[in-house]
Structure formats: C-alpha cells, structure tokens
Amino acid sequence: MSASADPLSAATDALRAAGCVFAEEEARLLLDAARTPEDLAGLIRERSAGRPLEVLLGWVEFRGVRVAVDPGVFVPRQRTAFLVQLAVARARTGAVVLDLCCGTGALGLAIATVLGRLELHASDLDPAAVRCARRNLAPVGGRVYAGDLYQPLPTTLRGRVEVLVVNAPYVPTDAIALMPAEAREHEPRLALDGGPDGVDVQRRVAAGAREWLAPGGSLLIETSRRQAVHTAEAVTGAGLDARVLESAALQCTVVVATDDENSAL
Template sequence: MSIPSLDHSESAIVTRLRTAGCVFAEDEAQMIMSAAGNAAELEEMVERRVVGLPLEHVVGYAEFRGLRIEVDAEVFVPRRRTEALVHEAAQLTPARGAVVVDLCCGSGALGVALAAALEEVELHAADVDPAAVRCARRNVTAAGGEIYEGDLFAPLPSGLKGRVDVLLSNVPYVPTVEIELLPAEARDHEARVALDGGVDGLEVMRRVVAEAADWLAPGGVLLFETSERQADEAVAAVTGAGLHARVATDDELDATVIIASRSDAPAP
C-alpha cells in the first residue's frame, strides 16, 4: 500500500506553522518555500521550524536594514531593534574612508550594514565564537572586510589602535540569571556567549569601554546596545572609563543605544 505524500501547499504549511505557535505563519511559510530547493528540503525546513528553531536558522539568513545576512545554526540572530544602533552610527560616520570595527560581531550584520550605508569603509570584525566567525567571514568578506577570531580587542591588528572612527560593539547584556527567562528560540538555539552579560549584564561592556579609548581615533565613537533599565549604569561605566557618553533611544524599535567618545574629543 502506498503512503500518501505530505501536503506541501502553502495553506498546509501555514496551518502547521500556526499550530506550532508561529504568529506570522503566512510570511514564514513564504520565506521557507522560497528558500527550499526541493520537496524533501522543504519538509525538513518546515519540521525544524515547527519544533522551535529560529526562522533565520531554518532559512539560513536574516533580513537586517534591507540586507540579507547569512546566519548559521547556533549563531546569534541580528535583532531588528539593533538597526537603531547602525542608524546612529551612520549619522556619526564620515561618508568616505571611515575605519569601522565590529566587536562581538556574531554574523557580522552591524559592520556589513554600516558599510552598506556609507560610500567607503575599512571594515574589521571580531568574535570569540568560532561558529560566529565562520558565519561572519562570508558576510564580512563579501563586504570587503576582514574577520578575526578572539576575545574582544585581542585578535585585532595593533595598527588599528588610535585609528578607529566607529567601534560597534553589540555586547551581550542579559544578566546570567535571566538567560532562562529568554524565549526558547534564543535560549536553546543561540550561543550562550552571545547572550550572557554576566551578573548584572554589563560585564562584557565594561571590558570594552576600559580599552576603547586606546583604539578610537580623535573624534571616533563607540556604540553599543543595552536595555532601558541598564542605561544609567552603562553611562556611569562609560564615564568612569574616561569617555563622554549619551543615550539615544528609538521607541518604535524599543532600542536603547549608548554612544561614547574619547574625552579629548567633542561629546557625540
């Protein structure tokens, strides 16, 4: 007796996704169907989404500021709110020839998006997670940049010291005890090193600001994301490290961005 083939019509896939709790089932079905190369791959992708994998890991990319950023399994998925950080950086960056460094780069989305917004940049990116570096290499290299593996500033070429116009550092800022409260898509499928900011969520950020002045060019800026409730403490850490600081917010994206500059340069 033959076994009936699975129904891979769009309506059937939408129903499966909606039953699994996918709020935007119609949009997700279209993305999955477009990404699948054949029926077997389509079924595998639908099943992976149904059991809870992030959509971006299923289709292999994330949309970020109008760009398609490749995202591998277990790599941090760039959030839409982080587009506010890139927007702020673009307003502060020379249109041509800027030196941009993307620390804790994950997929490389921030540096790639900023490079796309400007005419010319010298782009460098780094991450401590080998899986993230492998993923970012494809995105960053395609944008003409260089990628390094290591802890924060350690793997960067020493020749960048004092030359960085824009330092993007999307540091992890979730307090350790709150990791288990995150949605399962993040908690179970993204690298913990990309989420865990230590006891108060600001431990990695403090390490970045402690060294940032050595790497920034005169007039250069450091930008990182945090939560609204952490903003005051983050600003205190920045000023404690001898940098100027201000807070930019985007209510539509629910984003809070800290912008810092060297104390010998005008406040950003």
C-alpha cells in the same frame, strides 16, 4: 500536511498551530527555500520545534541587506538597525570602523552598504561566528579576527578607530532562563550571557575603548532600557562621556560615547 492541500495554506496552518506569530510570512519563506515537498516538511518540523527561522533559511534581511546566518551563530535582531543608523550618522566614507562581538558581521556589513568604502574590522571570540562574519564581510573588504574583544586586533588600529560599534551580550545570567526558547535553546550562550548584572562584557569593552578610538571617535553600545544606566556608568567609569539614546519604534537603547568631551555626541 496533507499532500493534496495547498502547500502554502498547509504550511501556514502547521506553523500557526506551533505558535508562530507570523505564520503565513514564514510559510512563504520556507516554501521558497524548500527544493522538494520532503524538504518543506522537514523545515516546518524544525521551525515548529523552535529552531530560528533565519537559521533554517540560512540568511536574514537586515537593513535591506541579506546577511548569511550559520547554525549556532547569534541571529541579528531588527532592533539593532537603530545602532547602525547612529553609526552611519557618525561615520564617513573611508572611515575606520570596528565591530566587536561581531557575530554574523551584520553591523559592519550594513554600515559599509550605506557608506560605501570603509576600512572595516571586526572580531569575535566564537569560531563559528568568525567563519560566518568572514563570509559576509569579504565582499566589502572587511577583516575579521578571532579572539577576545581587542586582543586579536592589529596594533596599527590603535588610536585610529572612528566608529566602534558593539552588540555585546547584555542579558543578566539569571534572566537567560526567562528568554524565549528560540534564543535560549538555539543560540550560543556566549552571545547572550552578560554576567550577573548583564554588563560584564560592556565594562571590558569600555575599559579598552580609549586606547583604540581616534580623537573624537565614537563608541556605540546596544543595551536595554533597564540596564542603560549601568552601561552608561561603565562607559563614564572608563573616562568617556556618555549619552543614552532610544528608538521607540525599534524598542532599542544605545549608549553613545566619545573620548573627547568637546566632541558633539
């Protein structure tokens, strides 16, 4: 960038040349985040090299809430707002909500922001994600556990979870190589790789869900349109009733299930 050029224009041009689709919007955000011209130049270099914007900023806006994003932690996708919308419709103030594979904790934070008081629990296997989620969920009283799915949860949660939200990895292993470099090279493989057919973690979630769900409780799992049938099969195979819901606007697919076949989905 030329020192004499308008900083916003110069930053926009640099990001556009690097292939950033929303170059001007990103340039404004980086300009606001930079403390010095040198900081700005460094941020633009990092972004041009493919580092996620949210990691450079240290936050992402999700459902109107600013969520902290640490390096090496999965960045919440805007499409997942559909899962939050469905969860909020099935929860109530004071509900027991559990977020598995929580990453930054964005889902629980967004739900708590809408509903107010909740008994909020979350878990993740990745220590970096756990640290990030604890920072995000502490202000709303959320408790975050380090471990594999249900393994670290307190036994007192068994049979009490009214809403169980899950954005587990669902990219088939062989398809990771086809993902954008921004995700493939800068996000943890643990948060992307769903096994050979993309449903390995979802099967494990479904298999343990009935033990933790309250009567009539709901399990909501984000998936893809292509894999929705397999996600639904994993859920029904675990003895739950399943329904596939889609948002065309957000291009998001969610499987919603219950442990009580007489409960409305």
